[in-house]
């Protein structure tokens with residue numbers, strides 16, 4: 249997917265400013281930045297939930313908007329789960345939305361997020377971490393090729409965190425790309441090919457995620473964060 253000069257204003261407030269970003273097929277991008285930098289808004293534009301005020305988003309080659317939506321899996325702070333339905337009913341519902349019914353796939357994702365045991369229980373009885381794992385399963389249930397992940401590790405215990413890390417690495421090996429928003433830069437660095445830093449709605453830094461580039465990136469990131477503190481206080 250390609251974003252060209254994308255800007256977004258919400259209620260006249262500039263949230264994204266002239267964003268240029270190329271997301272290559274299978275690429276894992278860490279999207280970093282301070283609170284309010286515009287990370288979630290950018291993911292929403294990429295998911296087409298929000299439309300840019302100006303600029304252009306282009307789908308990967310040959311893909312219609314409809315096709316793009318069908319290839320996309322999202323983990324957003326809103327879980328999009330139905331609490332009065334069981335875990336199984338939720339996954340079945342979402343799979344059907346994508347025009348599929350594949351019980352084996354549902355079983356597989358339940359196994360992957362370690363929720364098989366409670367799949368017939370209503371979601372309102374799940375803990376926060378279990379709901380988050382089900383939201384992750386929901387994002388994977390139609391076998392997307394692109395993932396938009398807004399703090400997907402939020403609320404996960406250590407074991408669940410490891411499960412998700414493994415899942416992302418495995419999917420990435422199979423060619424699935426993702427954009428990962430995280431406040432844990434070191435963690436995101438380990439899971440991604442490239443890091444993009446947003447500040448006040450602008451991309452201010454981009455670098456490949458290698459051991460060598462981490463320190464320099466973090467020094468610059470901290471510089472931006474200090475500037476942000478001056479803005480606020």
Ligand SMILES: Nc1ncnc2c1ncn2[C@@H]1O[C@H](COP(=O)(O)OP(=O)(O)OP(=O)(O)O)[C@@H](O)[C@H]1O
Nearest residue numbers: 258259261263281282283284285286287288289290
């Ligand atoms: N619905 C909305 N109405 C008004 N302002 C909004 C809305 N959504 C986002 N904003 C503003 O847009 C800016 C960017 O918000 P966004 O949630 O994208 O940032 P973020 O980088 O994801 O932050 P965080 O790390 O805190 O999640 C913020 O200043 C926020 O107040």
